Amino acid sequence: MTQMPIESIRDVRAHLAEVVERADRDDTPTVITRHGRQVAAVVSIEVLRKYQEWEEREINRIIDERMASPAPGVPMEDVMRETLERGE
Secondary structure, three states: OOOOOEEEHHHHHHOHHHHHHHHHHHOOOEEEEEOOEEEEEEOOHHHHHHHHHHHHHHHHHHHHHHHHOOOOOOOHHHHHHHHHHHOO
16 A cells, blocks of 8 residues: 655645645545644545445444344433433
8 A cells, every 4th residue: 555645734725736636536645634633634535435335334234233133232311321421
């Protein structure tokens, strides 16, 4: 796997069209940093769609796996209460 370009948001602003073209034409994502921390990426729309499809398949696989399990589930009320207690 080749190394992805990593650029600051300031640099990306200066040549956004080139970054987008690289993602679209060459299928090369660019990682964007802010204050030295990686915060985003520019990827082709095709890569994004493939990721979304994979994510949906994975979620459905997990749901199917759990629905097929004979073990009792956790009541939604318990999940919501625990989530709210954690502040999520």
